[in-house]
Amino acid sequence: MSRHIAEVVENIEIACKIYKMTIISNQVAQSAYPGQFIHISIPHDESLLLRRPISINRVNRNNNQVDIIYQVVGKGTKILSGLEKGAELDILGPLGKGFWIPKGTKKIYIVGGGCGVAPVRFIGERWDYLDITSFLGFRGKPWAYQIDEFERFSRKVFVSSDDGTIGYKGSIISLLDKHLSVENPDLVMACGPVPMIQALQKTVLKYDIPCQISLEERMGCGVGGCLVCSCAIGSKDKWDYKKVCTDGPVFWSEEVILDGESETKC
Amino acid sequence: MSRHIAEVVENIEIACKIYKMTIISNQVAQSAYPGQFIHISIPHDESLLLRRPISINRVNRNNNQVDIIYQVVGKGTKILSGLEKGAELDILGPLGKGFWIPKGTKKIYIVGGGCGVAPVRFIGERWDYLDITSFLGFRGKPWAYQIDEFERFSRKVFVSSDDGTIGYKGSIISLLDKHLSVENPDLVMACGPVPMIQALQKTVLKYDIPCQISLEERMGCGVGGCLVCSCAIGSKDKWDYKKVCTDGPVFWSEEVILDGESETKC
Amino acid sequence: MENLKLNVNIAGVSFKNPIIAASGTFGFGVEYKEYIDLNHLGGISVTGLTLEPRKGNPPPRIAETPSGILNSVGLQNPGVDYFIDSILPKLKQYDTNIIANINGNTLDEYCHMATRLQQIDIDMLELNLSCPNVKQGGVSFGTDPEMVYSITKAVKEHSHQPLIVKLTPNVTDITEIAIAAQKGGGDAISLVNTFLGMAIDVKTRRPVLGNITGGLSGPAIKPLALRMVWQVSRAVEIPIIGMGGIMTGEDVVEFLLAGATAVSIGTANLVTPDSMVKILYDFKTYMHNNKVSSIDELIGGLIVKMPT
Amino acid sequence: MENLKLNVNIAGVSFKNPIIAASGTFGFGVEYKEYIDLNHLGGISVTGLTLEPRKGNPPPRIAETPSGILNSVGLQNPGVDYFIDSILPKLKQYDTNIIANINGNTLDEYCHMATRLQQIDIDMLELNLSCPNVKQGGVSFGTDPEMVYSITKAVKEHSHQPLIVKLTPNVTDITEIAIAAQKGGGDAISLVNTFLGMAIDVKTRRPVLGNITGGLSGPAIKPLALRMVWQVSRAVEIPIIGMGGIMTGEDVVEFLLAGATAVSIGTANLVTPDSMVKILYDFKTYMHNNKVSSIDELIGGLIVKMPT
């Protein structure tokens, strides 16, 4: 929770238009936990005012390196992708309320879709003593990344793609559904595009499995002051707008009300 | 007169906050003549919409290199100063109606003040067969540049500075005045800050010497279409707004009406 | 990209594409002929004309602001007669629509100009009721619906060409003004002109502009212009030429979706003389990539779920 | 830099420096306490309050535009009672002026809130007549001088604290509205609130904001805000709190020169939580470098040669 300057150590394209950037930030490396994000000021172009929220993919507490993974979708991420080793980034972080492990949790399923694969990797890195099974969905092979990293901490990794070019052809949630019909983990933890999250919500409800999901919403301050990052949390009859930046981005699945019109990109 | 991409070959600080940039542009190198300028789009920062007009300091027709010299005064020139070899610049040019040599001209005086020294160098480079005496005024030694270049084509170079740290202490126009009182060139050609130009106008009038001066005004298009770069040209009773970008930047001294409130920087 | 339908019809005048040079930012067109093929443009709205030649405002006339520019040209122009005699013949060599942007200090002057242009071979008249740099009794005509109505009506009676009414955005309710222009007989509406603004030099403690205030244009105003186009398109029947900060093909799409039938490009011309060709190319690329075969699919095509 | 006079007086309330957090962009202040020492601020105008708690508008509530942002928060807040009971006590621990920004749907609601706050230990009331994201019968109160006059007058009768009237810039003539606020008994004026704008996503062909339109703030609007502050400062006697796109110390100088007595910082807080400290530092640096020992030299200090 601080504003500071982080140095870029590496910035490489790891899949189609998807970049992994490693920065040095002891503040983030030492205190971040899975599901949290950093809020990045875009350098060079003053016409872009807002910071960009990007989740933490991994931290290394020994050398203070922090990895983030981002897809180039607009002007801000385009500029980020052009930064070279030695560049300086003005960041805020770590921010947000991330994933947490309720008492007694032993067996978890990790579910990631597209860019949502990046943040959930941190779960496995940090809590590798749990019994982890991972479900990763991609558009296709050119967009897939870090499957090997998940293999390191997962009992098993299931992969699917929309076009069948890697793993099963079809939605990762139908794959998850099959597994839930035979085995119950203590907890599901997920991040991904809105349609995937909506399918997930139905599935975990059906099997009555506790599930934490990480949401995305357009942000301003990132620190809880401007109220622009609202998402509807509660039940259909009784809900409130909560802040994705400080109340989330991680919420209990059954409390998240998605209207289906929210934007997604990957 | 074209829009094209020029590559930066070199960009170095040659005096306090004054940079010399060499770019490759065959369009400019082959057709530019003294007093013309290029109109540079500032890269990286989209909040800065307008191009920056910078005069041509020298061209090399053999290797298509073009030199410009600029002082860092604001955001645009600051960004220019950070460009490195290999960077690409979107430029328009060569633009404007520069200096010209009326028939029969043999002996000329070149007068430059501050940043105005940069454009008048091109006069001596191009028309070095003339009998040239140069008068260069600077704020002080840290801001002086290219005196040796003027020595190559000048019979004599006179230098002055406001603080006396280089050359005579005092205004370059009073030095010019002394010389005009004993010798009459066929033509004076000048560029410099408004107060210098105003003093020059009085001096050349006193000795009745033809004088061409190069003006600066805030610009939009640079090609004569938007009418924002106006300067008053004519006589006190009968004047019109002319365009610095296409009717100038060079005008006959006796026609230039300066109200004394125009901005200058160097 | 060759089979795209790009042409639009505005008040009976056919435009080969929706890209029109905005008045005052593209001179009389001919200044740009070495940078851009004028035949590729939908139309050109020439520099604002007045009955008599005008010198315009004292320099400096331009200031750069964040993603915008302020200008205070103040309608410098050689007068309508000079335009007709010396400029129009050159311009007529090109295959593009010519729009005469007319400006008056009085209702009489507007009518006088319309009459003078009646028999002249131009495609449309654009009634500028909105220049923020020239004031009549301190208030510009364009902020009062009744004035807009009566000037439009009077000019309409004196003009043979279809009449575009150009609105100022410096008003509380733009729809009220647009409706007045329609009621007065305007055949199309163009909006927006510039927003009144100011810049101060903290070194000299003086305004940057010689005229103190000036008109803001460029990307900074795009969200405001877009909102006005959207509001007006739902309030009137006549077509709209939208403008304000268009720099890319996608900006054109935004204005069409909001309800404009064509667009004008202003500040982009000051930035780069061949902008309009680039913008048209990018616009066609958008259509191609998004499988839009006709521009008509985009015009007014915004999908809205009205908030409850 | 230690001997600079930075304090200003607004309607009898002393501000240690001219930097005030703009309503809605700085929460209730306490959200920022880990990033900024609240004791260093001249004042904090808290998030817009309403009588009852409000949920606000559907997401997305923010869009980025060139050098600006559009927001459509729509006054999400826990209601005035919750503010008084649960938030104010925390805020009162800091040495800075607290301004309560109040918003009503009816004249009654405004008066009710003023009454409720009468005995409460806040320094000033800010009457927000200008939120573009919440409408009453389609027109916001702040665009009608008579409404402004009567609401100001009524609230003044119910309030003990000095009253700031916050104006919307979405009007034809801002001076008319400012004069009405002064006549109604307003002790100060703050301007500008946001400009109504819109952004469209060309991929989905939908508005970016859940509320379709939103309020534009940030550097894009600075030239417009500055012009309005300058106009209003020449039209009224009461002090002005200027805002709109202030991101740097030099921006503060521009607003003071134009006639503001203090300034508010909005969008800059969304960009970086400790912006105000940096802006204050840069402002002091400007004063130091330009040998300005007192802020009073800058207020209204614009040197103008009126155009003829």
Ligand SMILES: Cc1cc2nc3c(=O)[nH]c(=O)nc-3n(C[C@H](O)[C@H](O)[C@H](O)COP(=O)(O)OP(=O)(O)OC[C@H]3O[C@@H](n4cnc5c(N)ncnc54)[C@H](O)[C@@H]3O)c2cc1C
């Ligand atoms: C908590 C959180 C964590 C995120 N983690 C990641 C991640 O690890 N990897 C990744 O690739 N992306 C992540 N995103 C999405 C990422 O923030 C956007 O893709 C990015 O901001 C787009 O910026 P741009 O300038 O390239 O796009 P533009 O479309 O040009 O951006 C315009 C504006 O919209 C905002 N915006 C656009 N898309 C989104 C979006 N999907 N979510 C939020 N704001 C958006 C931008 O921040 C900016 O303010 C995360 C978003 C949130 C809220």
Ligand SMILES: Cc1cc2nc3c(=O)[nH]c(=O)nc-3n(C[C@H](O)[C@H](O)[C@H](O)COP(=O)(O)OP(=O)(O)OC[C@H]3O[C@@H](n4cnc5c(N)ncnc54)[C@H](O)[C@@H]3O)c2cc1C
């Ligand atoms: C024909 C011509 C030739 C010039 N040649 C040179 C040269 O050879 N070397 C040099 O150092 N400078 C030259 N100048 C001045 C140079 O254009 C400005 O110093 C430069 O544009 C400042 O840009 P900035 O972004 O750093 O300053 P900012 O103050 O941030 O610029 C803001 C805006 O004001 C304009 N502006 C500011 N100062 C001037 C100025 N003095 N003249 C015109 N526009 C200005 C900028 O172009 C920009 O649009 C020339 C100007 C003209 C008109």
Ligand SMILES: Cc1cc2nc3c(=O)[nH]c(=O)nc-3n(C[C@H](O)[C@H](O)[C@H](O)COP(=O)(O)O)c2cc1C
């Ligand atoms: C330098 C300049 C001069 C202008 N002159 C005129 C004019 O003479 N008549 C007119 O109707 N509009 C004039 N305008 C307004 C433009 O036509 C256009 O409405 C406005 O700039 C918004 O579009 P933009 O953001 O693309 O520039 C002028 C604008 C600029 C920048």
Ligand SMILES: Cc1cc2nc3c(=O)[nH]c(=O)nc-3n(C[C@H](O)[C@H](O)[C@H](O)COP(=O)(O)O)c2cc1C
């Ligand atoms: C996210 C956001 C929320 C706002 N909420 C309020 C509000 O509740 N009450 C109010 O008077 N102004 C509100 N405003 C307007 C600001 O206080 C300020 O007037 C405006 O943003 C212009 O200043 P800026 O350009 O520095 O942001 C809000 C602005 C933003 C960006």
Ligand code: FES
């Ligand atoms: S982004 Fe400002 S409250 Fe969440």
Ligand code: FES
């Ligand atoms: S800069 Fe446009 S006419 Fe000279």
